[in-house]
Amino acid sequence: MYLTKTIKEDLIWVGADDRRLAFFEGVYGVPNGVSYNSYLLLDDKNVLFDTVDKAVEGLFLNNVQATLNGRKLDYLVIQHMEPDHAASIEELSLRYPDLTIVCNAKTAQMLQQYFDTDYSQRIHLVKEGDTLSVGKHELSFVFAPMVHWPEVMMTYEKTDGILFTADAFGCFGALNGRIFADEVDFYHDWMDEARRYYTNIVGKYGMQVQSALKKAENLQMHYVCPLHGFVWRRDFGPYLEKYQKWSLYEPEKKGVMMAYASVYEHTEQAANLLAAFLSDRGVEVKMYDTSVTPASYILSDAFQYSNLVFASTTYNMCIFVTMENLLNDIVHHNLKNRHISLIENGSWAPVCGKQMKEVLSELPGSAFIGDTVTLKSSLKQDQRAQLEALADAIAADVKA
Numbered sequence: 083m084y085l086t087k088t089i090k091e092d093l094i095w096v097g098a099d100d101r102r103l104a105f106f107e108g109v110y111g112v113p114n115g116v117s118y119n120s121y122l123l124l125d126d127k128n129v130l131f132d133t134v135d136k137a138v139e140g141l142f143l144n145n146v147q148a149t150l151n152g153r154k155l156d157y158l159v160i161q162h163m164e165p166d167h168a169a170s171i172e173e174l175s176l177r178y179p180d181l182t183i184v185c186n187a188k189t190a191q192m193l194q195q196y197f198d199t200d201y202s203q204r205i206h207l208v209k210e211g212d213t214l215s216v217g218k219h220e221l222s223f224v225f226a227p228m229v230h231w232p233e234v235m236m237t238y239e240k241t242d243g244i245l246f247t248a249d250a251f252g253c254f255g256a257l258n259g260r261i262f263a264d265e266v267d268f269y270h271d272w273m274d275e276a277r278r279y280y281t282n283i284v285g286k287y288g289m290q291v292q293s294a295l296k297k298a299e300n301l302q303m304h305y306v307c308p309l310h311g312f313v314w315r316r317d318f319g320p321y322l323e324k325y326q327k328w329s330l331y332e333p334e335k336k337g338v339m340m341a342y343a344s345v346y347e348h349t350e351q352a353a354n355l356l357a358a359f360l361s362d363r364g365v366e367v368k369m370y371d372t373s374v375t376p377a378s379y380i381l382s383d384a385f386q387y388s389n390l391v392f393a394s395t396t397y398n399m400c401i402f403v404t405m406e407n408l409l410n411d412i413v414h415h416n417l418k419n420r421h422i423s424l425i426e427n428g429s430w431a432p433v434c435g436k437q438m439k440e441v442l443s444e445l446p447g448s449a450f451i452g453d454t455v456t457l458k459s460s461l462k463q464d465q466r467a468q469l470e471a472l473a474d475a476i477a478a479d480v481k482a
């Protein structure tokens with residue numbers, strides 16, 4: 083059994099979907115699965131771009147064999163050594179003993195870290211800008227360190243204008259028989275998952291994404307081939323614009339992403355009231371319960387919105403655990419330039435407001451809007467005015 087998709091007559095997708103994986107990288111839920119993309123370019127020399135995760139290795143190897151149909155596999159270009167793309171290098175190399183591995187020096191070092199086999203005699207080392215002619219196609223190598231690991235490189239094929247982008251421009255979600263982004267309503271149905279993929283996987287490395295985008299800006303791109311998700315052959319511009327925004331940490335929307343952690347219902351009630359006051363003032367609000375929604379979804383919307391509100395109860399004299407996890411995640415992903423407001427609760431010692439402020443102060447370019455509203459157990463009638471004042475401050479900031 084094999085399952086391949088033709089991108090053009092000499093470029094074949096030989097990857098696979100995985101719908102059994104619960105958590106990508108052990109942490110990001112993928113309820114709609116994920117695809118591991120690998121591409122085989124057929125020419126005088128046949129070139130494979132990356133391999134796949136161990137979970138789908140069997141189908142991948144069948145796909146490669148069926149596509150080669152007796153031809154030789156000459157090159158494997160390794161663009162990224164993360165095991166979701168590199169796990170099958172060992173088995174592939176055993177099956178194709180004449181295969182030459184094309185990679186950079188950092189990748190060569192990681193190869194030896196991951197595998198016990200000595201690949202040094204099979205490696206063709208490349209540097210930034212090096213070219214490799216494989217027949218009518220000429221490949222050049224565009225280094226993209228930290229998009230998402232230090233060894234990452236992209237490959238540009240000049241004849242047909244194909245950019246193989248490694249993790250960049252990927253998306254969560256299985257392909258379900260499609261291969262091109264224009265075979266689905268990507269901007270309507272897939273943007274949220276594309277944003278969640280970008281922000282959680284590459285979000286920390288905005289500066290490095292910017293530098294990769296600059297290298298790619300003068301390339302003619304007729305096809306964009308990432309390691310996850312759809313291949314692009316048209317309407318790529320708006321997606322590129324999203325990458326510009328995300329990597330510059332510019333919000334896509336003026337509005338509020340509000341996350342609350344509430345053991346009983348009192349902190350939640352205050353958050354709901356603030357949301358209602360904001361809505362009265364014409365401000366869009368998206369709300370999450372940190373005990374219900376996994377952090378990856380909330381982080382994604384923290385990248386999307388201009389203003390963030392966090393409301394938490396104090397727990398063990400700390401920030402409530404799910405909120406603490408979320409805030410650390412946001413800080414570790416290097417989000418910048420957000421305007422933040424806080425609500426804290428505590429029945430005897432409400433201290434988490436100060437602690438949340440300390441954690442969030444690490445976000446570069448961020449500012450705190452309005453006064454922190456402090457609840458002692460529950461919201462009292464005379465505190466509605468404090469929430470109204472906070473809503474006024476946030477609304478004025480959003481509309482500024």
Ligand code: FEO
Nearest residue numbers: 164166230249309
């Ligand atoms: Fe899909 Fe960074 O690997």
